[in-house]
Amino acid sequence: MALSLYLDDDDPWIIEQQIFDILNDYLQPKSNITAAAAAQSIDNLFPVNRQDDEEKEDPGSFLWHLWGRFHRTAQQIPHAHPAQDKLAALIKCLRSFPSRTPVVYLSSWDAEYKLWEDLPLLGPTFQEEWDVIGLTDQEECQRNRNLNAYAARIFRDGSANLELFAIRALAAALEGRAVYRHAHTTAPQIEASFTPGLELDSLVSIAADWVAHCGEILLALSRKGVSSSGDHGGPLREKEQGFSLERWGLWKERFAEISRTAHINEETKRLAQGTRRLMDELEKSC
Known part of the structure; x- marks a missing residue:
């Protein structure tokens, strides 16, 4: 049975659409796409590596959208589904992938990172996603569990701390x-x-x-x-x-x-x- 994933944006940025398409094609149960092939496709999308004449976005912006799409896709994958392991395997593969742009400077962070060895901005983007998801209803609880199951796999694999x-x-x-039992108390029970x-x-x-x-x-x-x-x-x-x-x-x-x-x-x-x-x-x- 196909894995049902969706892009939660009615008018997505074309690059984010392409990122989603790479993940969606790779994660399907009957897909023959390897983690290395998916990693190559992602590396090809990195701004400096794209072979087109369009104005390129800042590398930090690309990475923020890339990892955000990974994290939001993980929320759609049931916590025990094999695609959870495939997504973690892709991140592990990316970490050792030889990018055509081996070092990237991120102006907003005033720092250089190894691409993809450092998985730059994966941690901060995960923090942002983790902070906003709650436990208000059954659907959100499931997405929360899926996100944490994905994070646990990444940590297990040694891909990110x-x-x-x-x-x-x-x-x-x-x-x-x-x-806090009373409105004016400062010491909680x-x-x-x-x-x-x-x-x-x-x-x-x-x-x-x-x-x-x-x-x-x-x-x-x-x-x-x-x-x-x-x-x-x-x-x-x-x-x-x-x-x-x-x-x-x-x-x-x-x-x-x-x-x-x-x-x-x-x-x-x-x-x-x-x-x-x-x-x-x-x-x-x-």
Whole structure:
């Protein structure tokens, strides 16, 4: 069955349309297009590499649109669909692809980057996409999970350092909430209990996906005590700035607690129990 992807723009920029067409053709289940061939097509679209007389856009503008299209396409691919792995494989392939323009200067960042080795602007564009997507309804929850599953694969493959988003996903699901009980209070109360519903189901599934795809890496970082700036920990680990075995242990226990809590969706409880079991297995095998 064909993968149904769409370009969410009624009047797209012609280059973005071409980027979408490359991704759409490559990601189809019966496609014979290799990651290397798709990477070549993308490199050919880079402003300096295009063989036409049209005025060329700034390289930073091209890269911003390129990665934005990758991230928004990922949101349309179900979290467990094989196309998720194909998209991650394309990024991994791009990173080692020998561009005809090996170094690019991005004026807005006043810095030079290796193309494509540095995957310039992938991180900032992902941050922007991650910040705006929410959990307001079933469709948005699914897109959120798809986006995180894609990020976990990129991190797993060593293509980009997205560990901060792993921490944020696990913290959002497992590290409690700050609740302001009164309008004029300045000190929130820490709410450690779990509230059944769509938001919890979504947060747990996203956190579980991060463990499923790169739990071995997360455990290794926890054993090393690797810090991570920008860590938005939950109230239960508010002063934490990165990975630790104590935090890993908290995540395990909180998954276990979800699996024992009444009134939570049974599928969510099974997923939490399975993730806790996986974390135990990783500790024994890694």
